[in-house]
Amino acid sequence: MKTxxxxxxxxxxxxxxxxTIDTLNAALGFLAAAGKPHRIRVLTAGYKRRISTGGGFALQADVLFRDIPASGIQPDWVVIPxxxxxxxxxxxxxxARKDVTEALRLLQAVGDGGAxxxxxxSSVFLLGEAGMLDGRRATTTWWLASAFRSRFPDVALEETKMIVSDGPYTTAGxxxxxLxxxxxxxxxxxxxGIARLCSRYMLIDHRASQARYMISTHIRHMDPTVVAAERWxxxxxxxxxxxxxxxSALAVSPKTLSRRIAAATGLPPIKFIQRRRLLHASHLIETTSMSIEAVAxxxxxxDGTALRKLIKREFGATPSALR
Known part of the structure; x- marks a missing residue:
């Protein structure tokens, strides 16, 4: 039995x-429709039996955090929405909440068991707090990247990526x-094959990068020098x-500028400049009828050739796909 x-x-x-629930249930349905027998179960775990969502909905947990170690349940995958x-x-x-403390203990226990x-x-922060991502690559939602990098400097954060797998851990933006x-x-x-079938039926597109969805206000809480650099x-x-x-324009030394940009974004200054160019380019491509050469x-x-290559590499899409 896989869990x-x-x-x-x-x-x-x-x-x-x-x-999470709907996609997993759809996949199990596709397996059954294909006549493929399986021993796979999906369980929902909560600190209490009643799980309350941020939107005010409620769900009954199949199992409680505290009961999992004694129950003999050793999941193959744990997924945290x-x-x-x-x-x-x-x-x-x-x-600071008790349920999060218990969740961290549970994650460490099932991780030790091979899950x-x-x-x-923001749930990626749980893995960071548990020390599971130290020395590994990960991603999280782009507007919390600076906070994540500050809390967990030993994690190689790649916040432009939509999904990152490193060892037994998979993180998403x-x-x-x-999805x-x-x-x-x-x-x-x-x-x-079942994953592709789910993707087609549920109209889930392939999005290799979240970089082009970033907006400048995500750095409003950062170092003011970095904010000024972005504006300039x-x-x-x-x-x-x-x-x-x-x-020179910001009246700081190149070394200081490099240190501050790296601390805030994880990027060297040249890459930081390139990202600003590409974000603006993607905005123009999506919102105007300008030719790629004019955007470039x-x-x-x-020329447009260089821009096309950079957009494909950084965003995982061609310029025409952005329109």
Whole structure:
């Protein structure tokens, strides 16, 4: 018997929890329709029997956190839906709760037992707090990237990625990347064919990156020098921009600028500048009828070919797919 355990904390996003349950149930249905026998069960675990979502809905847990060790349940996968937290203060408050403390103990216990663990959005912070991601790659929702990087400096955060797998841990970005996360579990437990079938029937598109969905306000709480750097870059996108020119405009040394940008974003200054160009380019592609060559010129690239290659590499999509 293979077991997929859905760990649901009070305040869980109703959509994220429902996406997980519905996708797994659809996959089991496709297995049955194909005449493929299976021994797979999906269990929902809660601190209390009644799980309350952030939207006010309620769900009855199949099993309680405290009963799992004694029950002999050793899940093959544990999946943690997103909790919809919006800032570092809310995350700090959540870690003070008793149900979260018990969830961390449970994660460490099932992890020691060999379970694979998946989390999306702000729930990735649970894996960070448990020390499971130290020295590993991970992603989380893009607007909490700075807070995550500050709390867990030993994790190689790749917040532009939609989904990242490293060892037994799979992490996903913003809330609706729970779709991608659950499909990864379906592929592992039920096979790639069933995962593809789920994707087609549920109209789930392939989104390799969340970079193009980022907006500038996600750094409003960061180092003011980094905020100023972003604004200056955006005002000079069409012109050549060097790190020396940028640091001079901000009245800081190149070394200080590099340190502050890296601390806030995990990027070197050149990559930070490139990201600003690409985000603006994707906005123009999505919202105007400008040619790719015209877009390229407006954000500082000599030709459309270079821009096409960068968009494909960074966003996992061609410019035409963004329109």
């Amino acid at each position: 997929i355990l859905i760990l649901a904390l009070d305040g869980v996003m109703a959509s994220s929890l429902a996406i 997103g909790c919809g937290l919006v800032d570092d203060a809310a995350i700090t408050a959540r870690f 694979r663990i998946a989390a999306s959005c 913003a809330a609706f990347s729970q 991608d996360l659950t499909l990864a579990i379906v592929a592992d437990i039920m096979g790639a 870059i955006d005002d000079h996108l069409a012109a050549p921009i060097s790190v020396t020119a940028l640091s 010129a407006s954000v500082g690239y000599q």
